Amino acid sequence: MHFRAIIRVVGLLIIMFSFTMIVPTIIAIIYSDGSTQVFRKTFLTTILIGFFLWFPTRKNKEEFRVKDGFLIVVLFWLVLGSIGALPFIYLKTPNISITDAFFESFSGLTTTGATNFVGLDFLPKAILFYRQILQWFGGMGIIVLTVAILPLLGVGGMQLYRAEMPGPLKENKIRPRIAETAKTLWIIYVFITISCSISLWFAGMGVFDAITHSFAIVANGGFSTHDASLGYFNSSKINIIVIFFLIVSGCNFSLHFAALSNRNLRIYLQDLEFKTFIIFQFVFALICTLILYYHSVYDSFWKTLNQSFFQIVSMTTTAGFTSCNFAEWPLFLPLLIICMSFFGGCAGSTGGGLKVIRVLLLLLQCFRELKRLVHPNAIYPIKIGSRILPERIIEAVWGFFSAYLLVFITSFLALVSINVDEISAFSAVTTTLNNLGPALGLFTDNFSTMNPIGKWILIFTMLFGRLEIFTILVLLTPTFWKK
Template structure:
């Protein structure tokens, strides 16, 4: 294990992250809200901390192995998540405890969107902007950004990329060089962000709200600058724009690259992708069920409002964004529970969404179908195909392993919450909301997570990390084999 090389890289990444503190400091200066000092101080603290890690190890440039990459990714998210809490602890408004500041920081960086803050409308603009920025940086994974930059400093990137990019198959690159791949991902990400911000602004949002919500929409994060979330704007146009960009962001970004690679939009790349087709079918079925239930119970006065509320909430929750336009916990109980379970599926692999990813659910269903066929024809040989491509048994086994680990982590975290004194429904929904990087839950955490005890907050921070790093990246560090030379 190249510990000194790893320390050097983490120091560089921490110094790089310190630069992001200047953006909310600038916002504080523009709006004269007096909240800039914590960010300026944090900038110097993180820059100094990164320098102290980097300087003694600056000459160690050994080749990274795969397990070095896993350790760097986990260290990065824990170190940056911890560093992100510093300005929240230093700020007078909101007045957060250490546990609350860590929870808010990790929730933002992992794009979970669960908050412990009440009274967002009264907060300084700098704090609101910082929360949105954390989600935007975490959405694609700030390490992928670093992979595009750090090769210039002599740091290899493939190990980091393989550990960071979501999905069961991690060997596919859109361009031959890993740095070029990371740059393409960020070009697409930035283009979507700018387009989303412009659309929000044209729909009536202020420039500040448009930029802030574009950050969390494209990141599928769910943080808002208002307590009422997207419902604050009471606009059908804003709701539909949110739905469109959530669906786009929940798609595999390699599909976006392929569709626009030849200087024009080519929809055939989307339509030929089995995961994308399955994703659309899931979204359609989910909306139909929600619409039918809301209509049957006459929750809203008009069919138009029923249509938009059903569409918005089904897309927002199933893609793990967690935006709300209404208190969906007050709907017939079947619907909140259904939407909560839909977040376990989440977005497509290679997207900014959370959950287990559509491709894994698709493979699990294909594997289940194969086992049913084997019951009828025990001697027949069946292969699992995604599209026209037969998958190796190793990939199928990895999906089953992931599903088992996901369920195990879920159960352990839920039992840990119950042990802290939280009632069962709240514990179940809180773990589902954090492990799936969703945000809102049910029961005591339907509106915010500020009322749960500190021990539960730390358990949920761990659940956020497991969800963001897709279980194995973090879980592998707890195995004795990983640490053997």
């Protein structure tokens, strides 16, 4: 294990992150919201920490192995999540605890969207902007961004890319070189963000709200600048735009690249995961619409349809935006909506959850086992499109699912052991492990009432969800640390 080289890279990444404090500082000056000093202090603290990690190890430039890549990813997310809490710690009004600051930071960075803050409408504009941009960086993964520049610093990037990118098919690359792949992903990401901002602005949002919400929408994050989330705007037009961009962001970004390169939208329809993803949206939205219409929750069918599609897409993609208080809907629907987050977005997207491709492979494996009961000696390969998947991938999916259940049950029991009721504990673990945001029970509005121990449990649950379980679990095995 090249520990000095790992420390050097983490130091460089922290130094780079420190420069993201410049934009919130400018926002604070423009709006004169009194938070300028907060971001100046954060910038100074962050760049000093990065410098003291990098300077003593600056000459260590060994090529990384796979194990080094996993350790860098986990270390960086832990360190960055901790440093990301500094603006909330330095903030005097509202004055929140260190635990709350860490919770907010990790929730933003992991694109979970669960919040401690009450009274978002009255927070300094720079703090609101910072929360949104944390999600934007976390959406695609800061590691992927820095992979594009690491070759210039003498560091290989494939190990980082494989450890960070979501989904079971990590070997698929858009470009032959990993740096080109990372750059391509970020170009697409920025393009979608700009398009989303402009669309929201034309739909009636102010410039600040349009930009900040586009950060969270494209990241499938869920943070908002208002306590009422997108329900604050009460606009069917805005809801439709958000639905569209949530689906775009929940799609595999390599499909976007292929469609743009070939100028052919049929590429989306040729992808089995994408088709399954879209079918999930329509089927569950239809169920939701029929139940709401049956109970006459809204005064018109079109409003019912709009609210249903918005809430279903928001939860399925694990964005977690709300346009209404869905906890007040007929009881079946809030439970359905929370459980929808298990499906998540497509592999290679900014969404959380299990990922559609894994759910699809689990279903195909179940069908294969049913066929084997009838014809035990027959061979039934599992295909994605025309591609026959190796058994190794199927085994990896089952392994991931088992580890997912282990983390879920452990976190759930840990919350129950500190006197959190079962419904609240279930929804809290579901929302953090799937990087969703909204919950039920005690945490319908926010997590301010969760006790400190529970918040630390959920912080680690967020990390497990964002880094897809194995990236962290592998560090806990003796094999990983053996030479």
